[in-house]
Amino acid sequence: MTPTTPAGSAGPAIPGFDHVRLPGAGGVELAAAVGGSGSPVVLLHGFPQTHLMWRHVAERLADRHTVICPDLRGYGASDKPPATGPDVYAKRTMAADVVALAAALGHERFALVGHDRGALVAFRAGLDHPETVTHLGILDVVPTLDMWKVLHGTSAAVGYHLYLMAQPPGLPETLIGNSADAFFGSFLDAWAGDPAALPEQVRTAYLRASAAAVPSIVADYRASAGIDVAHDQADLDAGSQLAMPVTVVQQDWGAHLGYDAAAVWKAWAPDLDHRLTRAGHFMAEEAPGEITAAVLDLLAR
Structure with missing residues (x-):
């Protein structure tokens, strides 16, 4: 499927x-694409992407x-x-x-699926709003608290950006903004396991949106080295778990x-279906059939 570019739009x-x-929340407005009919499913994008993923x-x-x-x-057109x-x-x-966005559309309960940064938001929504999130899908992360625990030694180099954007305001924004x-x-x-899954039109849209959002993207990552860890730790100490199918x-x-x-996730999600994929990190674009099937299986539970 080739994304369209509506008249007046800045991208696909x-x-x-x-x-x-x-x-x-708090007076912030979010841009969203809405389509279809039936029970609601909210899909949250990852880094360095937008809802287009x-x-x-x-x-x-x-x-x-x-x-x-x-x-x-902090991302895209929001x-x-x-x-x-x-x-x-x-x-x-x-x-x-x-939660506020879904309520504005008339949905007090909904299924929620997130990828990467969006998956961390989805995880937090599942813990904070168990009466609202009916099903939870997570793509290619572990919870923030566990992420910092499993990164160690030279293998942590794969997550160098996590450490860069955790630094105090100023230097990360300057370095990233300049390049x-x-x-x-x-x-x-x-x-990307399959670079062809990110065609030039889409890649350009991601780069343009990210370049325009450097301070807020860094702030999102900085929160995951501070306040997000504190929130996860408080839930861990309280024995909180995800109440919905995950x-x-x-x-x-x-x-x-x-x-x-799987064990990391099982500690948070008693009703867990844990799957490994051969697709790359951008799996919703590289293997959309596989991811759609996983979501539909989740919603059937």
Whole structure:
């Protein structure tokens, strides 16, 4: 499927979806693509991407579900509030955005699937809003608290950007802003198992959107080295778990970094379906049929 470019749009869009702006939390507005009909499913994108990463999966799911694909706060066409405090880009705040956005569309309960950064938001939403999130899908992450635990030694070099963007404000924004296309493009190149899954039109859209959002992207990552860890630790100490069915699809990071990924997730999600994929990190674009099937299996539980 080739994404369309509606008149007046700054870039490609998901064909057949309406593109709207909706309220998030604290006065922030989020851009979102909405299509289909039926029970609602919210899809959250990862880094360095926008909601466009869901274009293939969204079209398939829209045959039987209302599909809502927002840009996270700080990304894409959504608002990018200044990081005046650690909570502005906390995953707890970004999860509240998603709940508010869905409510604005009339959905008090919905299934939620996230990839990468969006998966961390989805995880937090599942813990904070168990009465709202009916099913939870996670693509290619472990929870923030566990992520920092499993990165160690030279193998942690794969996550160098996590450490760079965790530094105090100033230097990371300057370094990344001065070489934005090279920085963000390096992840699109290194993480794609199938580069053809990111056609030039889409790649250009990702790079343009990321270059325009350097301070907020860094703030999102900085929160994951601070306030997000504190929130996860508090839930771990309280024995909190995800109450809904959870499906995790990820590359075999456990083998690469030396940990049991399924066991990490099982500690948080008693009702777990853990799957490994041969696709690269951008699996919703590289293997949309596989990811759509995993989501539909999740929703059937």
